[in-house]
Structures are given as C-alpha cells and as structure tokens.
Amino acid sequence: MTTQTDIPPAETGGERRSWLREHSELGVCVLLLALGVLVLTDALTMDVDIAQRGPVGPKTVPVVVGAGLLVIAALLALDVLRGGRGQAEGGEDVDLSEPADWRTVLLLAGVFLGAAVLIEPVGFPVAGALLFWGAAFALGSRRTDRDPLIAAGLSLVTYTVFNNLLGVPLPGGPLMGVL
Structure with a gap:
C-alpha cells in the first residue's frame, strides 16, 4: 500500500508547483x-472614416501600443525562461515584511466604484470631488478643513479643462445648470 508521503514529488505535482x-x-x-x-x-476592428487628414489615423496609436505590449510580453517571457528574476522592491518607505494594507485597498476600490456609479446622476464635478476627497481619506489624510476644498477645486478645474478646453464632454450634473 502506498501512502501520500511515499509518492515522489513529480507524481504529486510538487515539482510543477515549484517550477x-x-x-x-x-x-x-x-x-x-x-x-x-x-x-x-479592438484597434484593428475599429470602424473609422476613411477620410483622414494625414498619414497617422486613429488606429495608429492603439496598434503601436498593442504591438508594443506583445513585444514586451515576449521579451519578458524569454528573460524569465532564461533565468531572469524581478528585483524585490527595496523602497525606503516600504516594509516588505509587513502584510498588504487591505483596508486601504478596499477603501480606494470603494471610492472608485462609488465615483463610477455617481458620475452620471450627479455629474463629474460632484463625483470627482468625492473621488479626490475619498482617495485622500483612504490614503490617510484627515484634514477635514482643507481636503474637501482641494477636492472640489481639483474636480472643477478638471471638469473645465476637459469639457471646455479639450472638447471632451463630461456630465455636468444638476449643479452645472446653477453655476
């Protein structure tokens, strides 16, 4: 009779897990x-107008980025298979012996999800302000006197730049009719 401890690692998948x-x-x-x-x-199946003004069309950048990702994936795989290893992070403010701070990660994920849900009904200025303020809070800032003001300012500046200067329409929400 063979027990689990009598089976060589190759038969249990131990070598595969190790590899x-x-x-x-x-x-x-x-x-x-x-x-x-x-x-x-996505880039190659894009439906674009044939009439473009120059040699660089709307497909060019996505095709270059996609091809670059494939080349980097291949080069990295080749390096890893040849024995290359990633360097462990040795940042001065990072203690690698400590576990991940899942509370912060979950707070940030909740803030991003909340902003994504709220952007359509309340508009970008309000959702953006909540996003900036929530991210600052999740990352440890507790300055309730200045954080909301900075968040509102950042959100309004971002909205104005994208909506008015760059021509990228963002939902203004009910407050934009008042302002």
Whole structure:
C-alpha cells in the first residue's frame, strides 16, 4: 500500500508547483499578452472614416501600443525562461515584511466604484470631488478643513479643462445648470 508521503514529488505535482513558483513572473507575461491581443483586436476592428487628414489615423496609436505590449510580453517571457528574476522592491518607505494594507485597498476600490456609479446622476464635478476627497481619506489624510476644498477645486478645474478646453464632454450634473 502506498501512502501520500511515499509518492515522489513529480507524481504529486510538487515539482510543477515549484517550477511555477520560481517562474511566477510568467503571469505578468500572460497578462501583457492578453492585454496586447485585446488592444490590437479592438484597434484593428475599429470602424473609422476613411477620410483622414494625414498619414497617422486613429488606429495608429492603439496598434503601436498593442504591438508594443506583445513585444514586451515576449521579451519578458524569454528573460524569465532564461533565468531572469524581478528585483524585490527595496523602497525606503516600504516594509516588505509587513502584510498588504487591505483596508486601504478596499477603501480606494470603494471610492472608485462609488465615483463610477455617481458620475452620471450627479455629474463629474460632484463625483470627482468625492473621488479626490475619498482617495485622500483612504490614503490617510484627515484634514477635514482643507481636503474637501482641494477636492472640489481639483474636480472643477478638471471638469473645465476637459469639457471646455479639450472638447471632451463630461456630465455636468444638476449643479452645472446653477453655476
């Protein structure tokens, strides 16, 4: 009778897990490859007017970015398979022995999701102000006297630049009729 401890690691998948663990950077390669294929597929299936004014059309930048993602994925995979390893982050303000701060990550995710849900009914100026203020709060700022004012100012400036100067229409919401 054979027990689990009598089976060699090759039969239990232990060597495979070890190989995957040693080459975990290949996950980034797969992500870059998928993103590159998505960008290229989107770019090449874009429906654009044939009448363009110059040699560079609306497909050019997405095609270059998608091709660049594919090249980077291939080069990174080649490096990893040849034994290259990513450098561990040694930032002066990062303690790698500490676990991730999931509270902050979840707060930021909630703020972004809230802004995405609120942008249509209340408009970009209000949703943007909540986004900026919520992000500052999630990242540790507790200055309730200045943070809302800075957030409102940033949001209004961003709205004005995109909506009025760049011609990118953003939802103004009910407050824009008053202002």
